[in-house]
Amino acid sequence: MTVLIVVGVLVAAGAGVAVTDPFKEAPKESTTKTAAPTGLSKVTQGTLSARTLQNGTLGYAGSYDVVNNAKGTMTKLPAVGDVISQGEVLYRVDGKPVVLLQGAAEPVYRDLAYGAEGADVRQLNAALVTLKYATKDQIDPDSDYFSKQTLYALKELQDDVGLDDSGELPLGQAVFLPVEEIRVVKSDAVRGGPAGQGQNVMQVSSTKRQVVVELNASEQTGVAVGDKVTITLPDGKTTPGVVSSVGKVAKQVEDKTTIEVRIKPQDPKATGGLDQAPVQVAIISDTVKGVLSVPVNALLALSGGGYAVEVVQAGGEHKLIAIRTGLFDDSEGKVEVSGAGLAVGQQIVVPAS
Numbered sequence: 001m002t003v004l005i006v007v008g009v010l011v012a013a014g015a016g017v018a019v020t021d022p023f024k025e026a027p028k029e030s031t032t033k034t035a036a037p038t039g040l041s042k043v044t045q046g047t048l049s050a051r052t053l054q055n056g057t058l059g060y061a062g063s064y065d066v067v068n069n070a071k072g073t074m075t076k077l078p079a080v081g082d083v084i085s086q087g088e089v090l091y092r093v094d095g096k097p098v099v100l101l102q103g104a105a106e107p108v109y110r111d112l113a114y115g116a117e118g119a120d121v122r123q124l125n126a127a128l129v130t131l132k133y134a135t136k137d138q139i140d141p142d143s144d145y146f147s148k149q150t151l152y153a154l155k156e157l158q159d160d161v162g163l164d165d166s167g168e169l170p171l172g173q174a175v176f177l178p179v180e181e182i183r184v185v186k187s188d189a190v191r192g193g194p195a196g197q198g199q200n201v202m203q204v205s206s207t208k209r210q211v212v213v214e215l216n217a218s219e220q221t222g223v224a225v226g227d228k229v230t231i232t233l234p235d236g237k238t239t240p241g242v243v244s245s246v247g248k249v250a251k252q253v254e255d256k257t258t259i260e261v262r263i264k265p266q267d268p269k270a271t272g273g274l275d276q277a278p279v280q281v282a283i284i285s286d287t288v289k290g291v292l293s294v295p296v297n298a299l300l301a302l303s304g305g306g307y308a309v310e311v312v313q314a315g316g317e318h319k320l321i322a323i324r325t326g327l328f329d330d331s332e333g334k335v336e337v338s339g340a341g342l343a344v345g346q347q348i349v350v351p352a353s
Contacts, residue, residue: 037352061210070172104178112169116146211263239270310349
């Protein structure tokens, strides 16, 4: 019987997939000994995962432009990297605070006062309830009406941030963004410069950590929302994550067609504070538990078709056992195997390292 040792080509061919039955006719067990230099490994039992290794970028989720609607001179701006929460001062014009509030239902385009109605009033009501200036019994956060309770709650907010507590919200006194907390990414305004209506004054993101992978479009079907991943950080440490979204619109990046895959780290603190940092992501697309496995380089291709492993028995005799392959775990360099006579703990022959 002719035996061929399977090398790197087999690993690449099996990566991330379950190999179909390669047997035309199951070969019989035989006693043999490989002539090439070899070492020993063992048949193990446990969990294997099929993984897709990808390069990614670690940063913060979301990108938003802050549009100013106050007129005057920019007197105070946050620094890049500053974190600002809803209800806090975002910047100042003529010394007066411009407040960050959560909401994105309606762009700010008018003054808001008692009796006003609309989607912009609804987002103001929701923000005031979230900030606990009113309870849900006092203000319905889904209400689009500027009530007396809205006026009273707004007066308290204005007083807290150092504004005249008029109970009215002039255009430009607040900026609504769709997140509760922002991180300043870039400043487009200059302290002491003019604050023009409709001017982009800064770019911000959320404070939620995120990894973005530009995945080859041909691999889209192998990745789904909820897939677990392992993120390898620039310092070599690893941390778990989960796929939060898989893009449906392809884009051209250099000579590749890609889709954007977003990943949420399960322990954001473990990712540190780096922004736009290169990371490696192992996306787990399939997992099997309690299976027998061997190193991929232990597989032997048989001339009659199929695969075998070379087992070293207790007396030192070498025997080929026909096996079937299942899931390949490239990150561990192992493959799921099954076959009559195969058992946990058996010593098997592998190429010498």
